[in-house]
Amino acid sequence: MKLATLELNGRLTVGVVDPDAGLVRILDGVLGDAGSDMLALIRRYDELKAGLEERGETVALSDVRILAPIPRPPRNVICVGKNYHAHAEEFTRSGFDAGARIEEAIPTRPIVFSKPPETVIADGEPIRYPHGVSDSIDYEAELGVVIGRGGRGIKRADAYGHVFGYTIVNDVTARDLQSQHKQWFLGKGLDTFCPMGPWLVTADEVDPENLALRCWVNDELRQDANTRDLIFDIPTLIETISAGITLVPGDVIATGTPVGVGIGFDPPKFLRPGDRVTIEIGGLGRLSNVLA
Numbered sequence: 001m002k003l004a005t006l007e008l009n010g011r012l013t014v015g016v017v018d019p020d021a022g023l024v025r026i027l028d029g030v031l032g033d034a035g036s037d038m039l040a041l042i043r044r045y046d047e048l049k050a051g052l053e054e055r056g057e058t059v060a061l062s063d064v065r066i067l068a069p070i071p072r073p074p075r076n077v078i079c080v081g082k083n084y085h086a087h088a089e090e091f092t093r094s095g096f097d098a099g100a101r102i103e104e105a106i107p108t109r110p111i112v113f114s115k116p117p118e119t120v121i122a123d124g125e126p127i128r129y130p131h132g133v134s135d136s137i138d139y140e141a142e143l144g145v146v147i148g149r150g151g152r153g154i155k156r157a158d159a160y161g162h163v164f165g166y167t168i169v170n171d172v173t174a175r176d177l178q179s180q181h182k183q184w185f186l187g188k189g190l191d192t193f194c195p196m197g198p199w200l201v202t203a204d205e206v207d208p209e210n211l212a213l214r215c216w217v218n219d220e221l222r223q224d225a226n227t228r229d230l231i232f233d234i235p236t237l238i239e240t241i242s243a244g245i246t247l248v249p250g251d252v253i254a255t256g257t258p259v260g261v262g263i264g265f266d267p268p269k270f271l272r273p274g275d276r277v278t279i280e281i282g283g284l285g286r287l288s289n290v291l292a
């Protein structure tokens, strides 16, 4: 199922989207005491899912406003850096890490950082260009993993049992801040720097280890990869992160971006106001945002 958070006649709710038919089935009323937001649905999905297939009023997709699938995650979006071989190499070659040698480009353990929940915006919403704060804004197309069942000490073999679904994330980055401040929080955490969506697709409909991922800036194809090329796969990421941090329902893990980001070009191709970044991941839809 494609599950969206949406606004209908001023009401916030969730629905099952059929993009081909241009329809969305509204799930409030179906959820009852669970409330009408995605986090409530995720927490009670196992008991509710049998009733979700056919119930609810159907309306035109054009009559609703689609928000990010999890408009306000329960806490910071968890992100993984340098998780595709060719991207790790382009990043090192760009000179970002002064003195780093190309032979050392590939991390031996996952690099994990986070973005504040307030960075999340929906498909179609503007990414705010941070005038006077940064002038090296970059895009990063990524597969986002949405946690369904929380847990601590999750083993690789059990990891997929904790995944609720998948979505698209643009890990927008201010490269100058990312570099100058050493820790990545400022460079990754500016307001509106986490476009997410357009919806999430439940795990039963996705093979996350074989998804085509493409990213355009305006009409130019910049990233064209497949999630099979992740250095650390999803079970490894969940095992690593949950070893000492309890994952909770609704946590989002952005799994890293492939080769083709702006800083990888010589000279770099950073984003300017008016540029549109569009990301497509097979079966997950299309996430498109303009810098404004």
Ligand code: MG
Residues within 6 Å of the ligand: 079, 080, 081, 140, 142, 171, 254, 256, 257
């Ligand atoms: Mg990233």
